[in-house]
Amino acid sequence: MVDYSKEFEAIAKAYEASGGNPNDLFDKKTASLVVSHHKILFQNSIPGVNISGEEIENGVKAKIVVKPGTMVKYPVHLCFGVIPAEGVQKIVSEFDIGEGAKVNFIAHCSFPNAIKLRHIMDSKIRVGRNAEMNYAETHYHGKDGGIEVLPVTKAIVEEGGKLRSEFKLIKGAVGKLDLDYEGTLEKNAVCEFDTKVYGKGDDRVLVKESLFLNGENSRGLAKSRIVATDRCVSEVIGEAVGNAPNARGHVDCVEIIKGKEARVSAVPKLLVVDDRAKLTHEAAIGSVDKKQVETLMARGLDEDEAVDVVVKGMLR
Amino acid sequence: MLNLTNIELTINCKKILHDLNLEVRKGEIHSILGANGTGKSTLSSVIMGLNGYQVKGGQILLDGEDITNLPIHERAKRGITLGWQEPARFEGLTVGEYLRISNKFSRDGFLSPRECLLKVGLAPELYIGRAVDGTLSGGERKRIELASVLAMKPKLAILDEPDSGIDSLSIDHIVDVIKTFSRTGSAVLLITHHEEVAAIADRASSLCDGTVVKTGEPVAVAKFFRNHCEECPHVNKPAEEVIHNG
Ligand SMILES: Nc1ncnc2c1ncn2[C@@H]1O[C@H](COP(=O)(O)OP(=O)(O)OP(=O)(O)O)[C@@H](O)[C@H]1O
Numbered sequence: 001m002v003d004y005s006k007e008f009e010a011i012a013k014a015y016e017a018s019g020g021n022p023n024d025l026f027d028k029k030t031a032s033l034v035v036s037h038h039k040i041l042f043q044n045s046i047p048g049v050n051i052s053g054e055e056i057e058n059g060v061k062a063k064i065v066v067k068p069g070t071m072v073k074y075p076v077h078l079c080f081g082v083i084p085a086e087g088v089q090k091i092v093s094e095f096d097i098g099e100g101a102k103v104n105f106i107a108h109c110s111f112p113n114a115i116k117l118r119h120i121m122d123s124k125i126r127v128g129r130n131a132e133m134n135y136a137e138t139h140y141h142g143k144d145g146g147i148e149v150l151p152v153t154k155a156i157v158e159e160g161g162k163l164r165s166e167f168k169l170i171k172g173a174v175g176k177l178d179l180d181y182e183g184t185l186e187k188n189a190v191c192e193f194d195t196k197v198y199g200k201g202d203d204r205v206l207v208k209e210s211l212f213l214n215g216e217n218s219r220g221l222a223k224s225r226i227v228a229t230d231r232c233v234s235e236v237i238g239e240a241v242g243n244a245p246n247a248r249g250h251v252d253c254v255e256i257i258k259g260k261e262a263r264v265s266a267v268p269k270l271l272v273v274d275d276r277a278k279l280t281h282e283a284a285i286g287s288v289d290k291k292q293v294e295t296l297m298a299r300g301l302d303e304d305e306a307v308d309v310v311v312k313g314m315l316r
Numbered sequence: 317m318l319n320l321t322n323i324e325l326t327i328n329c330k331k332i333l334h335d336l337n338l339e340v341r342k343g344e345i346h347s348i349l350g351a352n353g354t355g356k357s358t359l360s361s362v363i364m365g366l367n368g369y370q371v372k373g374g375q376i377l378l379d380g381e382d383i384t385n386l387p388i389h390e391r392a393k394r395g396i397t398l399g400w401q402e403p404a405r406f407e408g409l410t411v412g413e414y415l416r417i418s419n420k421f422s423r424d425g426f427l428s429p430r431e432c433l434l435k436v437g438l439a440p441e442l443y444i445g446r447a448v449d450g451t452l453s454g455g456e457r458k459r460i461e462l463a464s465v466l467a468m469k470p471k472l473a474i475l476d477e478p479d480s481g482i483d484s485l486s487i488d489h490i491v492d493v494i495k496t497f498s499r500t501g502s503a504v505l506l507i508t509h510h511e512e513v514a515a516i517a518d519r520a521s522s523l524c525d526g527t528v529v530k531t532g533e534p535v536a537v538a539k540f541f542r543n544h545c546e547e548c549p550h551v552n553k554p555a556e557e558v559i560h561n562g
């Protein structure tokens with residue numbers, strides 16, 4: 001049975017604040033892992049999905065194995081929270097998705113009281129041949145912004161495999177974010193990174209998404225949507241390397257700046273090694289699109305409301 | 317209801333509209349005819365009050381109120397709205413949400429997003445949850461624009477080529493929608509290149525080189541437009557007419 005300790009309650013509350021349903025976390029039908037600071041509060045494996053967590057210094061090490069051919073019906077729930085205002089949380093994780101398996105992950109990271117906190121995510125992902133993994137991570141931070149978030153992912157997508165990974169940090173203060181996602185694609189593999197961040201106050205946002213298109217016919221997308229207000233400074237590096245015939249990579253970055261003191265920059269890095277690969281990039285950085293805003297104003301919204309609608313849609 | 321007098325507009329020292337006078341009466345369909353580049357879309361932008369289209373001279377009155385210097389949303393709240401010739405695309409905003417936004421300031425009554433879509437000939441179940449983004453075809457986006465103007469139940473709907481990009485089988489549908497506007501008390505300023513669509517108007521105006529050259533009964537104006545433009549030696553090239561004292 002579930003341990004309804006104070007800590008658990010706090011985590012469940014934080015989980016709810018970040019958009020999750022706490023009941024899902026402890027449903028025996030779903031595979032899950034719930035971590036509070038350095039402690040594993042709960043973990044559940046189901047047939048075909050094995051989750052094994054281990055407490056380490058300053059954090060938790062977890063291995064998530066999906067057996068070949070498993071179609072995982074319900075999303076696997078991961079919850080990482082820290083209730084105290086200070087400290088370090090290090091999550092070292094390994095995802096191993098067996099050949100032909102299909103699985104969705106919903107991850108929530110909640111730090112409602114952070115004042116001086118470091119959250120380090122070190123993930124290795126292997127998506128096996130013809131397997132499919134969708135991973136959606138949502139962050140919920142408090143208002144203080146005294147948090148440093150360092151998500152690092154190194155993914156290998158094997159022949160015919162698909163990986164879609166979304167990172168969303170739009171509630172609360174970002175603090176300092178230094179995201180570094182890297183995907184290596186084999187033949188016919190697909191990999192998409194999608195990062196959405198709303199920066200306010202003195203937030204610092206650094207996003208790096210890299211795609212190594214090593215396999216013939218591989219497809220990669222490095223997408224990012226950043227809004228920077230107040231004095232927020234944001235930089236996006238979208239990188240794609242075309243190493244194989246008919247590989248296609250696309251870097252798609254939109255950064256919206258609101259206010260005079262925010263700064264945004266975008267750096268696309270495209271390298272074609274095989275002359276049959278094709279890489280493209282598009283970046284739109286600056287204020288909100290005038291026509292979008294005017295369209296909504298012509299329906300009666302004032303300028304701030306219109307900008308809000310545009311921004312919310314983009315970060316969805 | 318809407319009166320434009322002696323409108324002057326320059327963009328980057330170029331005179332785009334000049335000595336423009338136009339009246340749109342309550343509940344009428346008023347079509348605008350004019351060759352490419354004569355200033356039809358510019359005129360819509362001026363009436364809507366878009367940024368960069370603030371007039372240099374002249375006055376815009378809505379029911380006697382001077383709205384010449386009002387911002388876009390204030391004009392919208394007074395009942396003016398615009399269906400763009402090339403409507404904007406929005407990431408993450410669904411058709412349903414877009415239509416509900418338009419509905420918020422609807423002048424009277426409520427037309428659900430469903431009803432609006434049905435009226436423009438789009439199956440609600442297929443469109444309501446889709447994003448108003450680049451995945452919609454040009455014609456689909458145009459119809460959704462018309463639906464969103466409909467949702468506002470405006471006093472004045474400015475429709476900038478609502479029929480362009482619409483397949484020929486569906487033009488009748490669009491014409492019906494335009495007629496609905498006037499039946500329910502909305503005036504329509506209808507910009508179109510199709511004479512058969514322009515013919516549904518109560519009155520029409522012909523625009524040439526940034527000014528209204530004739531207003532009257534639609535058939536007569538269409539004839540004037542055709543003949544005048546055939547015989548007129550004027551070549552419409554505002555891009556070269558740079559006015560140095562701007
Ligand atoms: N922002 C601008 N800067 C410079 N020239 C402009 C600008 N906006 C419009 N123009 C010019 O003003 C003229 C009128 O343009 P407008 O778009 O109003 O034409 P239109 O009558 O709607 O044409 P069409 O039938 O092709 O839609 C054109 O010559 C156009 O090039």
Ligand SMILES: [Mg+2]
Binds near residue numbers: 356358401
């Ligand atoms: Mg036009």
